[in-house]
Amino acid sequence: MTDLALSKPVATADAATRRASVLRRFSLTDAVFRNVTRASAILVLVMLGGVIISLIEGALPAIRAFGFGFLASESWNPVTEKFGALSPIYGTLVTSAIAMLIATPIGIGVAIFLTEICPPRLRRPIGVAIELLAGIPSIIYGIWGLFVFAPFLQTTLQPFLISTFGNVPGLQTLFAGPPYGIGILTAGIVLAIMVLPFVASISRDVFETVPSVLKEAAYGVGCTKWEVVRKVVIPYTRIGVIGGFMLGLGRALGETMAVTFVIGNAHKISGSILAPGTTISASIANEFTEADGALYTASLIELGLILFGITFVVLAISRLMLMRIEKKKG
Amino acid sequence: MSLYEARKRRNAIYMGLSAGAAGLGLLMLFLILFALVWNGLAGLGLNVFTQMTSPPGGTGGLLNAIYGSLVMTFIGVAIGTPVGLLAGTYMAEYGRGTKLVTVVRFINDILLSAPSIVIGLFVYEVMVRRMGHFSAVAGGVALAIIVVPVVLRTTEDMLLLVPGALREAASALGLPRALVIRHIAYKAARAGLLTGVLLAIARVSGETAPLLFTALNNQFWSTDLNAPMANLPVVIFQFALSPYKDWQQLAWTGALLITLAVLTLSIVARVIASRRTLK
Numbered sequence: 001m002t003d004l005a006l007s008k009p010v011a012t013a014d015a016a017t018r019r020a021s022v023l024r025r026f027s028l029t030d031a032v033f034r035n036v037t038r039a040s041a042i043l044v045l046v047m048l049g050g051v052i053i054s055l056i057e058g059a060l061p062a063i064r065a066f067g068f069g070f071l072a073s074e075s076w077n078p079v080t081e082k083f084g085a086l087s088p089i090y091g092t093l094v095t096s097a098i099a100m101l102i103a104t105p106i107g108i109g110v111a112i113f114l115t116e117i118c119p120p121r122l123r124r125p126i127g128v129a130i131e132l133l134a135g136i137p138s139i140i141y142g143i144w145g146l147f148v149f150a151p152f153l154q155t156t157l158q159p160f161l162i163s164t165f166g167n168v169p170g171l172q173t174l175f176a177g178p179p180y181g182i183g184i185l186t187a188g189i190v191l192a193i194m195v196l197p198f199v200a201s202i203s204r205d206v207f208e209t210v211p212s213v214l215k216e217a218a219y220g221v222g223c224t225k226w227e228v229v230r231k232v233v234i235p236y237t238r239i240g241v242i243g244g245f246m247l248g249l250g251r252a253l254g255e256t257m258a259v260t261f262v263i264g265n266a267h268k269i270s271g272s273i274l275a276p277g278t279t280i281s282a283s284i285a286n287e288f289t290e291a292d293g294a295l296y297t298a299s300l301i302e303l304g305l306i307l308f309g310i311t312f313v314v315l316a317i318s319r320l321m322l323m324r325i326e327k328k329k330g
Numbered sequence: 331m332s333l334y335e336a337r338k339r340r341n342a343i344y345m346g347l348s349a350g351a352a353g354l355g356l357l358m359l360f361l362i363l364f365a366l367v368w369n370g371l372a373g374l375g376l377n378v379f380t381q382m383t384s385p386p387g388g389t390g391g392l393l394n395a396i397y398g399s400l401v402m403t404f405i406g407v408a409i410g411t412p413v414g415l416l417a418g419t420y421m422a423e424y425g426r427g428t429k430l431v432t433v434v435r436f437i438n439d440i441l442l443s444a445p446s447i448v449i450g451l452f453v454y455e456v457m458v459r460r461m462g463h464f465s466a467v468a469g470g471v472a473l474a475i476i477v478v479p480v481v482l483r484t485t486e487d488m489l490l491l492v493p494g495a496l497r498e499a500a501s502a503l504g505l506p507r508a509l510v511i512r513h514i515a516y517k518a519a520r521a522g523l524l525t526g527v528l529l530a531i532a533r534v535s536g537e538t539a540p541l542l543f544t545a546l547n548n549q550f551w552s553t554d555l556n557a558p559m560a561n562l563p564v565v566i567f568q569f570a571l572s573p574y575k576d577w578q579q580l581a582w583t584g585a586l587l588i589t590l591a592v593l594t595l596s597i598v599a600r601v602i603a604s605r606r607t608l609k
Contacts, residue, residue, distance in 0.1 A: 026506040033508035037420035040413050041434045044482065047475060048437050051448065054455040109351025117345055118352070126352060128600065133359045135596045136589060137536020139563050140362065143570045143585050147578070148365045193358050200355065224341035247443060254445025256539040257567065281447045281539070288451075288543045304451040308444070315440045323436075 051308065059302035061294050070302060076267035076283075078291070083299035085306060087269045091184060091277040092307070095259060096252040098188025098273070099195055103252075104245055106192075107199030114200075115207040115233075116225055127204065134197035142261035145190040146182070150262055153189070154181030158274055173271035180264065185273045187263040194258055195248035202247060206240030206325050207233055240325035246318030254311045256281035280307040363589070370586025373579040378587075382551055383565060386574035392584050394551045398466065398559040402545060403535050405470025405555075410477025411527055417478070418485025423511050435486070442479040449475050450540035458544060466552075466559035469545025476537060477530045484526025488519040525603045532595035536588050538563035562588055 056063075062070065066083065073084025114127055158179030165171040210233050218228045234241065264276020265286050278286075280303045291297045377391045384390030417434070425431040453472040458464055492515050500510040516523065546558040547565060562584050569581035 026509070030506040030508040033511070034420075034424050037416045037424060038430075040416035041420040041425065041430065043413060044417055044434050044438050044441070044478065047478070048441065050456065051452045054452050055448070058451070058455045058459075106351040106354060109348040110355050112345075112348040113352040117349060126356065129359055130352075130355050132593060132596060133355065133362075135532060135592055136362065137538070137563070137592060139536060139538045139566055140366065140585050140589055143566060143581060144362050144365055146570060147369070147582075148361075196355060196358075224337055226341040226344040227337070229344075250443050254443075254447070256445065256447045257563075260567075261570070281445060284447055284451065285539060285542055288454075289546065301451055301455070304448050308448045311443075311445055312440060315443050316436075319436055319439050 055305040059305050062298035062302040081295045087267050088280040088283045090269050092279040095188045099191035099252045102192035103196045108203050110200035111203035114204045130197050139257040141258035146261040150181040154179045176272040182262045182264045183274050184277045187259045190258050191252045195252050199248040202244030206237040210236050239321045243318045243321030250311050250315040256285050260285045366586045369582040373583040394560040395562045395565040398561040402469045406473025410474035414478040414481025418482045421486045422489035438479045447539035453544045464546035464558040466555045469541045472540035472544045473534045480530040481526045488522030492518045521602050525599045528599035532592045
């Protein structure tokens with residue numbers, strides 16, 4: 001082998017230059033690939049920056065015209081071009097509050113069922129089914145809410161609420177008015193069904209991070225299942241559960257289609273949760289393409305900016321909390 | 331003994347409530363699917379796939395909307411997947427542990443759940459307004475922005491699962507980093523990467539909000555990417571809210587089609603992912 005190489009010195013020089021050129025090509029492609037991937041990662045940050053800048057730019061006419069009064073005004077009049085964000089913000093917050101009020105206990109219940117009492121053989125199929133619920137597009141919830149769920153509520157739950165609480169002082173205004181079917185309450189319940197899988201699957205994931213030694217120790221001193229959950233699992237995973245709650249809240253606040261179908265789109269603040277209202281996302285979805293006049297469009301974009309701001313903060317808090325529980329696990 | 335009884339009773343109550351919660355969740359899934367199949371099947375015929383959306387009263391189909399949805403999903407995935415894949419590669423391979431990666435991961439997780447209607451407004455501002463008209467391309471770009479975080483997240487997770495020893499072995503043979511990633515890490519994580527893309531398609535194919543004011547809608551057959559294009563979600567939105575029975579029927583059928591597509595995609599993605607973990 002050595003002889004062969006020595007007998008052909010030309011070939012060796014050839015091989016050396018070839019190797020050098022291959023190495024050069026290697027380091028070049030490596031540098032290119034490295035920088036292309038890094039540019040893509042940075043592009044994610046650019047996207048976020050672009051969203052914020054373009055929304056501010058688009059909202060500028062409305063910000064100039066209304067200032068901070070935009071946040072405090074309830075009027076929404078395309079004819080006189082007087083716009084205020086109060087009623088969409090109110091609707092967004094109230095529907096999300098109803099959704100979380102319903103979805104959180106049920107979601108945590110599902111997680112407790114999956115981690116503590118479900119037979120192992122059913123654990124995966126049920127978990128997958130709940131996750132599939134999360135994958136259904138929101139427009140499906142919307143059409144189902146409009147044609148199936150709202151008429152159902154109109155004839156069952158809503159008359160019941162009105163007849164039960166309609167004469168109770170204090171609750172009177174909350175449950176006043178005719179049963180429309182659609183309205184704030186319906187939107188809240190549909191949202192609850194939508195965010196339930198998120199709360200449930202994240203709670204399940206964080207419940208599974210509890211070391212079995214801790215649970216076994218509690219069972220060992222004679223705790224019941226509920227006591228183990230209440231005194232060991234939930235305290236241990238509190239941050240993660242709150243993180244899951246915030247993630248669900250972020251989803252609920254920004255959800256568009258499911259709400260747009262069933263909220264009724266009325267730009268007014270009503271004391272009754274049975275009355276129609278509107279949310280930020282529903283207003284944008286309903287009115288944006290029909291908005292004529294720069295101020296109208298700009299007002300809707302400013303609504304979008306406000307929504308993005310709120311959800312960004314909520315989701316950021318959620319991430320920070322979930323990161324803490326991941327650190328605990330790893 | 332009475333304390334013991336009380337504890338047992340309380341345990342039974344709360345465990346019962348938990349089981350009830352799980353039952354309720356499953357019942358909801360069942361109710362929604364049942365309503366979809368019940369209402370959707372009634373209008374499912376050949377005409378859905380062979381005819382265009384028609385004015386109320388005529389027998390129409392969803393052909394142009396199905397076509398438009400496929401086209402825009404394709405554009406979104408074609409643009410979004412490479413970006414997400416490359417960014418995820420940087421985060422799991424080159425930049426592991428750096429500050430940039432921590433920040434990008436944080437922002438990406440927020441974008442993953444950010445309201446999609448805001449993405450629609452963004453694309454309206456940067457594309458539709460500049461170009462002066464709604465277009466299928468704008469719709470595709472809006473979907474791409476939703477695809478990126480999904481693909482990025484799964485790519486990073488899946489590449490992090492590839493054992494370091496595999497990379498070290500390849501490096502020891504003298505392969506440069508770029509080739510190690512392309513020929514070793516990507517191959518080892520292939521199933522996971524595919525799962526990410528499938529999940530992204532599932533996520534995007536039902537998105538309505540970002541298309542409302544980017545692609546808009548179109549009553550007619552159009553293959554012009556530079557013009558408004560019909561798409562299933564927006565057609566469902568408009569038809570469902572119309573007072574016409576035959577339009578509402580088409581909306582239900584469209585909803586059934588989308589749900590079947592999304593559920594199939596997510597189940598296939600799961601099967602692929604679980605097959606990988608079994609190995």
